[in-house]
Amino acid sequence: MNCSACSSRLAAYRDGDLSRADARLVSEHLAGCSACKALDARMRRVDAALTRIVLIEPAPDFTATIMAKIAAMPSPARRRVVWPWFAAYVFATWAVVAMLSALHVLNLSAIVGRIGGFAGQAGVALETLSRLGGHFHVADVAAIAVAIEIILLAVAATAGRKYLPRLGSALLGARS
């Protein structure tokens, strides 16, 4: 074993990460090479210093400072369901409609009539469509399309759940 091979294995040698054969070659070379012996001594000084190094203590108010800052931040809690907001929106809309019709700004019966007429027309159109669909087996094609869509959504949801956190961590790193 030459000096270059020996010096590049010294740390592994000291950590016991070398094969027995390699370790023997290193110790044999060390016995006869003062240069590598000197490097080995220096590596052991590094090892000793690393193991002995005195750790510092965090500032005494470390936790308190963080908890104070956190109090002013939005909670990372999982978002609540949006139903309450949706319900409030629907309620407010109907309240406005009721108010406007009470003031005769809106003519409710005319609106209901118009919606009814539109529904009738739509129904007729749908029946024509479904008859056409039956003729061309459009229904089958549509069913298959819907099934494919469901499968794709399921795959996306599974993959998303698995990789989103990782993506999140990556973004964390990218952010400054």
Next chain:
Amino acid sequence: MPGDETLVALVLKGDTQAFAPLVERHQRGVVNFIHASVRSAEDANDLSQETFMRAYAHLRTFNPDLGKFSTWLYQIARNVARTHLGKEGRRPPTEDLYEDETIEQRIPDTRRDAAPDATLIAGEDEALVRSALTQIPEKMRAALALRYFNHLEYQEIADTMQVTLGNVKTLIHRGKAALARELSVEHPTGLLGASAPQEIRGRELLSL
């Protein structure tokens, strides 16, 4: 005391106070991990605060299925430290050269290690190693800090740094070799005096 992951779940349910024991538990580790990269203890404290704030703000992205909370936290700490060093532009320009080969292959200089007095040098070595740590490549420093300051297992270091187990060992070995080299440069024991480092580098280059 509930485990880290349980506490995270509590915070995510809206119990903000459950974050306090997480900070208590990991502050010392994070501060010291970052202190390996920055010389000033004050900076280490500030950057650790930033680490915990980031962790809190992005707590929902922590997935316990992918690993331990501490692993995730040290990843953030590492990113915070790297961003800080990037801003300061203090990254050693020789980083890429270190990253792969050659350091350990340089032939050591025997003259500077002539009979070092162990007890006299011990305390001095710690200070030298501390300052040398900030000079070596970030990857090696992170691996060494996680090992010697945070006492993580090799596998945990691999998970945190997202490298293989073999890579971790290599980083630690090369890191120590790099430290030994910094030690020799900054610790002239007589004979050669202050102008030694340049001379030696030149000599080493010739011998490569």
